[in-house]
Amino acid sequence: MQLDYDLAFLLIMDSQKTNLQFTNQVANALETKLGEESFSRVFVLVDENTERHCLPIINKSLPENYQLIVIRSGEENKTLATCEIIWQELTSANSDRHALVINLGGGVICDMGGFCARTYKRGIQFWNIPTSLLSQVDASVGGKLGVDFGVFKNHIGMFSEPDMVFIDSIFFKTLPEDEIVSGYAEMVKHALISDNEMFIDLQEESLSSIDWQKWVPKSVAIKKAVVEQDPTEKGLRKILNFGHTVGHAIESYHLDKSNSLKHGEAIAIGMIAETYLSHSKNLLSANDRDNVIQYLLKVFPQQEITQNAIDPIVSLALQDKKNIAGSIKAVLLNAIGEAVIDIEITENDISRSLNYYNQLIK
Ligand SMILES: NC(=O)c1ccc[n+]([C@@H]2O[C@H](COP(=O)([O-])OP(=O)(O)OC[C@H]3O[C@@H](n4cnc5c(N)ncnc54)[C@H](O)[C@@H]3O)[C@@H](O)[C@H]2O)c1
Ligand SMILES: [Zn+2]
16 A cells, blocks of 8 residues: 655644644743633643653743643553543533643543543543653544543544644653653554655664654654544554554553563564564565564564463454454555555464564574
């Protein structure tokens, strides 16, 4: 599938035409935008980490009487119970429908804060200031809002785009390194599914000195182009699942283990497995396979998938909510920068790919 995202790139760089603003002066950008609007009340939602590290960066731009809502960090708090705390804060302050919620944090804060805003009194405005790499390149566009429900991730929610998004890499200065690496996996995925040149260029970069102001907008443009062409995930949008059929199963398997993996770390292993399968299904050349896999092995942490884990991981991949009628449909590559959707893979394919991965890391 070919993706033309140059237009999306031009559009998002023109802040007049989009709700996305890339900036290296987030405080000023926020102050200007707040000056153009009029809200009855401004709320800022943070977790304890973004309160400490990110709030001071924008504090001076907020109205004097803004109200802070602090919740506990972590995916385990992305629940309806936390939503109740947020709704209660909005209610106790007698907020009307002209209030604004500013979500300052990673994907948990942005997904959940947006959901709470859009359901409070049938919907109030919310702006996102994503502070993690993952939330900037992945969660900032596409309009997916919601919370987890028991063991089911993102089970309760809706599609609704934020009214405004400010993206600034200044926040990465305090972001833990493993969070950077995890978010970077989604950036590499964007290159692999749609932009060969970007993949070549990324190989020249090092995570300690990479120019985020250059690469984050490019990565966001790819995601934006995909979701705009297929907002409800009927076809093209599936390419964003590259690495996720196997990767997500690996992530789920390790959730309650001592060696649990961050989302992007698991996706990187998933991308290795699915790149291997792309070649074994005669879609990708051996040369391109080796090129992609060598890079992924170099940049992302390696973790052996034990023999005991292989069958449970295969079962988890079978349960993926994106499968249809018991068959496993994966996104594979037919070139670097070009993905194909709905390729049927078997349980045996998945276990072969995991054994292949294990051999590589020995
Ligand atoms: N809506 C979407 O399309 C979409 C896409 C991808 C992921 N997600 C969701 O996003 C979540 C994962 O996002 P995430 O990785 O940002 O998780 P997160 O919000 O849990 O943030 C990760 C950790 O980094 C901390 N943190 C964030 N910014 C920081 C900063 N600048 N300095 C210091 N610490 C900081 C947070 O407090 C947290 O401990 C998941 O819930 C996932 O479902 C949503
Ligand atoms: Zn992902």
